[in-house]
Amino acid sequence: MEEDKKSLIDQTQTFHPSHSFASQANLKSFDEYQRLYDESINSPDTFWGRAANELHWFEPWRSVLDQSDKPNFKWFSGAKTNICYNCVDRNLETRENKLALIFEGEPGDTRVFTYRQLFDETCKFANTLFSLGIRKGDRVAIYLPLIPEAVISMLACARIGAIHSVIFGGFAADSIRGRILDSTCKLVITSDGGYRRGKNLHMKTIIDDAVTGCSSVEKILVIRRDNTSSQNVNMQEGRDVWYHEASADKLTTHESEHMDAEDMLFLLYTSGTTGTPKGIVHTTAGYMVGTYLSTKYIFDIHDSDIYWCTADVGWITGHSYVVYGPLLNGATILIYEGAPDYPNKARYWDLIEKYRVSIMYTAPTAIRTFMKWGDEFPNSKNLTSLRLLGSVGEPINPAAWLWYHKVIGGERCPIVDTWWQTETGSIMISPIPGVTITKPGSATLPFFGVDPAVLTDEGNETDYGTLAIRKPWPAMLRGIYQNPGRYVTGYWSNWGGAYYYTSDGAIKDQNGYYWIIGRLDDIVNVAGHRISTAELEGATITHPWVAESAFIGADHDIKGQALFGFVILKAGFQGSDQVRAEINEIIGRKLGRFEIPERLVFVNDLPKTRSGKIMRRLLRNIAERKELGNTSTLADPAVIDHIAEEFRKLD
Numbered sequence: 001m002e003e004d005k006k007s008l009i010d011q012t013q014t015f016h017p018s019h020s021f022a023s024q025a026n027l028k029s030f031d032e033y034q035r036l037y038d039e040s041i042n043s044p045d046t047f048w049g050r051a052a053n054e055l056h057w058f059e060p061w062r063s064v065l066d067q068s069d070k071p072n073f074k075w076f077s078g079a080k081t082n083i084c085y086n087c088v089d090r091n092l093e094t095r096e097n098k099l100a101l102i103f104e105g106e107p108g109d110t111r112v113f114t115y116r117q118l119f120d121e122t123c124k125f126a127n128t129l130f131s132l133g134i135r136k137g138d139r140v141a142i143y144l145p146l147i148p149e150a151v152i153s154m155l156a157c158a159r160i161g162a163i164h165s166v167i168f169g170g171f172a173a174d175s176i177r178g179r180i181l182d183s184t185c186k187l188v189i190t191s192d193g194g195y196r197r198g199k200n201l202h203m204k205t206i207i208d209d210a211v212t213g214c215s216s217v218e219k220i221l222v223i224r225r226d227n228t229s230s231q232n233v234n235m236q237e238g239r240d241v242w243y244h245e246a247s248a249d250k251l252t253t254h255e256s257e258h259m260d261a262e263d264m265l266f267l268l269y270t271s272g273t274t275g276t277p278k279g280i281v282h283t284t285a286g287y288m289v290g291t292y293l294s295t296k297y298i299f300d301i302h303d304s305d306i307y308w309c310t311a312d313v314g315w316i317t318g319h320s321y322v323v324y325g326p327l328l329n330g331a332t333i334l335i336y337e338g339a340p341d342y343p344n345k346a347r348y349w350d351l352i353e354k355y356r357v358s359i360m361y362t363a364p365t366a367i368r369t370f371m372k373w374g375d376e377f378p379n380s381k382n383l384t385s386l387r388l389l390g391s392v393g394e395p396i397n398p399a400a401w402l403w404y405h406k407v408i409g410g411e412r413c414p415i416v417d418t419w420w421q422t423e424t425g426s427i428m429i430s431p432i433p434g435v436t437i438t439k440p441g442s443a444t445l446p447f448f449g450v451d452p453a454v455l456t457d458e459g460n461e462t463d464y465g466t467l468a469i470r471k472p473w474p475a476m477l478r479g480i481y482q483n484p485g486r487y488v489t490g491y492w493s494n495w496g497g498a499y500y501y502t503s504d505g506a507i508k509d510q511n512g513y514y515w516i517i518g519r520l521d522d523i524v525n526v527a528g529h530r531i532s533t534a535e536l537e538g539a540t541i542t543h544p545w546v547a548e549s550a551f552i553g554a555d556h557d558i559k560g561q562a563l564f565g566f567v568i569l570k571a572g573f574q575g576s577d578q579v580r581a582e583i584n585e586i587i588g589r590k591l592g593r594f595e596i597p598e599r600l601v602f603v604n605d606l607p608k609t610r611s612g613k614i615m616r617r618l619l620r621n622i623a624e625r626k627e628l629g630n631t632s633t634l635a636d637p638a639v640i641d642h643i644a645e646e647f648r649k650l651d
């Protein structure tokens, strides 16, 4: 890996920024970037204080950054604000009739909202939540397709100070239940359905299953997405409420709660190295300022833009760069509910042509999929409205970058390859469009306030090692819900607590550019989704025949990484297609169908060191069909030949 990447870096092409882009941009020159960057590192209080002053505060802060209780950093202490107020109300002054939100459903239905209409709908939603007994500090789970109510319900929670916990629509009942239990949600917001590849997803039915045993859940608020299936939705008397009924008599005004800077804004569960997902805690003011400023400069938002981030709101990208960052900048955002190949493979390009999208932000997996489908689909549509492209979620390989640049961007659009994490809240490493020289495959240079380093285990700077962040930044996580210890040990314990630990490997090249290699822990990044192998192993063991299993991620042409499972059955049981299907069914039902492995291999044993640790590197080599390398530390080297043989039998 290291050698492959190094030779790639040596041979890389560079792309120089376009002056015509820079001349109209919010940040106009590399000198300006350098000057602001230096200020953000040397005088963070001045830099972030000025950025924060572009937003609305009910009461000012006493200090910008409070480091008195490391690593429990506090930003804008003493201030009072509200992120919904800043996303919506603040824009009424100058953008009342500007479109805030354009929605297109998979069947082709559309709804649009001006900032005034978004205000009305958000207030109505906030009043409905209030009438259901939701108050500041209560946790609310949101399990919705990508429809306007997904955005509106998040904003409404923020408005009243309720903590939203959005759960991606692809998660299955057990995954949802675990999240609801951990955060003791009082309310679940869902819908009767949603569309994906022409099929209706019965989200309410999944929620009915998920909430069994969740005693904290008092009400389920159901949005009517699908008129035809609504008759069949099971509504439990006293618990389940239709949104259109509950909201019918609600006012379209609602005073925003004055939130303390460090009041919790949302929880977002993400995979960790243990079996249970962790509830990443984000708070109000720092997150607001961080997403606001990064969106302003990295996506160069102007009033004329139509901005489309293709992520689902169930992921951090959806929180920070579908909803909060763009609306804080008064942008017009597009959301699309469905699949990119429905009804045909030109659907995304059709959306860009139809709505004259000027900024597109998507994931490398999607780009590689489009590449495979062929140029004829994007070429069949007019994409000249695009002026800026973004990439996120996984390393982008140079071939995909170059295709994106040429076929989608018409060689005129800068590409911002943005590295960040659920935990970081906002983009950390990225080019500034029109300003930074780009190299395909590199996320380039740090954003303002971000002080990265590539370190050895001992904490020395190196050109290839672990990516670490030296200073706190406003949108950083404030903790793990109900688990303060895990926050400190997981993120601030390496290198004597002097750095934030990212779990990513990285290279820093001779120009100081960062190249993210990928995760160093047992998280697999499949199509930009963070999947925990420990969680998969936990689900697999619930099959009565399974004795032990190991899941790994291996390189995959389209998905970046794909999952492979190696399963040992209990004595006396035989592996078969039937058992494989049963295990996959369990994974799909408990965790979500997107976690079903590419291949599931039955084996007699797993490669273990003498101390009993599974050598995942060897399993990865088998899945990637590489030389096995050194197997001398294995307790029993013969094991590996057997596994390789069983693996190949499935070709």
Ligand code: WTA
Pocket: 270, 315, 316, 317, 391, 392, 393, 394, 395, 396, 417, 418, 419, 420, 421, 422, 423, 443, 502, 503, 504, 516, 517, 518, 519, 525, 528, 529, 530
């Ligand atoms: C990976 C998504 C390379 C990385 C915003 C990180 C990337 C994990 C990039 C976080 C990128 C994200 N280049 N790798 N531009 N962006 N990653 O929490 O491994 O879903 O640690 O946040 O995705 O995934 P998460």
